[in-house]
Amino acid sequence: MWRMTKDQETRFCLIYIIRKDVPEHYFEHFVDLCVDDHAHPCQPDEGLRSYNYLVAGSWDNHVRCWEVEQSGKTVPKSMQTMGGPVLDVCWSDDGSKVFMASCDKQVKCWDLASNQTVQVAQHDAPVKTCHWIKAPTYSCLMTGSWDKTLKFWDTRTSQPMMTINLPERCYCADVDYPMAVVGTANRGLIIYQLEGRPQEFKKVESPLKYQLRCVAIFKDKKRAPTGFALGSVEGRVAIQYVNPTSPKDNFTFKCHRTNGATGNYQDIFAVNDIAFHPVHGTLATVGSDGTFSFWDKDARTKLKPSDTMEQSISRCAFSHNGQIFAYSVSYDWSKGLEFYNPMKKNYIFLRPCFEELKPRGGIS
DSSP states (O other): OOOTTTOOOOOOOOEEESSSSTTTTOEEEEEOOOOSSOOOOOOOOOOOOOOOEEEEOOOSEEEEEEEETTTSEEEEEEEEESSSSEEEEEEEEEEEEEEEEETTTTEEEEETTTTTTEEEEEEEOEEEEEEEEEOOOEEEEEETTTSSSEEETTTTTTSSSSEESSSSSSEEEEEEETEEEEEEGGEEEEEEEEESSSSEEEOOSOSSSOOEEEEEEEEOSOOEEEEEEEETTTEEEEEEESOOOOOGOOEEEESSSEESSSTOOOOEEEEEEEEOOOOTTOOEEEEEOEEEEEEEOOOTEEEEEEESSSSSSSEEEOTSSEEEEEEEOOSTTTGGGOOOOOOOOOOOEEOOTTTTTOOSSSSS
């Protein structure tokens, strides 16, 4: 692993790619990040590849790659450096490249075969999100920035193929062709359709009253994207269908809350990330309270809570075949400097999860 000095801040962007079957004896393992400061993974995505790899981008400007062996052991493979803290990473559709978005206002492409990087996108402010789009007639990189723009890039050219102005800074985004969803500051929420060429489908009023933190698209039983889950800093998740058959299809639920020390008050924590299981369609949430939970949105019930970790859980992802749940434990500064402990380590845990994520009734 790689060691950083104590004055370096670290934030890890977690991407998980699995194609191989995972044996039944796969136990929960962790990746010791060996970081002396805090880590906070950003929005994950998954790709297709014949090997198991884990990529993490960091506030220390680095992006690291590990190979995950069948036993769960992780082997460091390579590392790249950006010009600023890394806020997001994503894979190309074939898993041969990694895109890295940074506070230096750039996105770079890391070719894993040659171990070389090249700049492929540029904004006027830090780049918060990046997603690879693979459409029948085109492929491009979608980037969202605090400069209030959403840009689409043919990575072979230096100019964007399209720029869309956003009402506010981009805070979160997700892509599942032919749908994209972008959440902005001031609770803005915009759905885009990607068929033919990207264009706005409709603006949606956020059902959540406070700042948006994360968004994840879900599919129907025909494997078509049909809606999304939205998480916010108020310890609440909203399930939203793009075209609901009934207004009752959309709902919100509370999560990542604990009973307060006095009276009837609750301690409310941010929902840091949401991920949908690629086989079962159930979902995981992780929060600043240091827990993860598995949910069945169709049955509207919690499948499994977790024990509380010693630090916040900041990001999560499922493997491509749904066998492994990856989640990162690191301080997210939700309690401020007072609760920051530089002696606490940061970890990415790998947990076997296929059975735990089965929906109620056992039907996927």
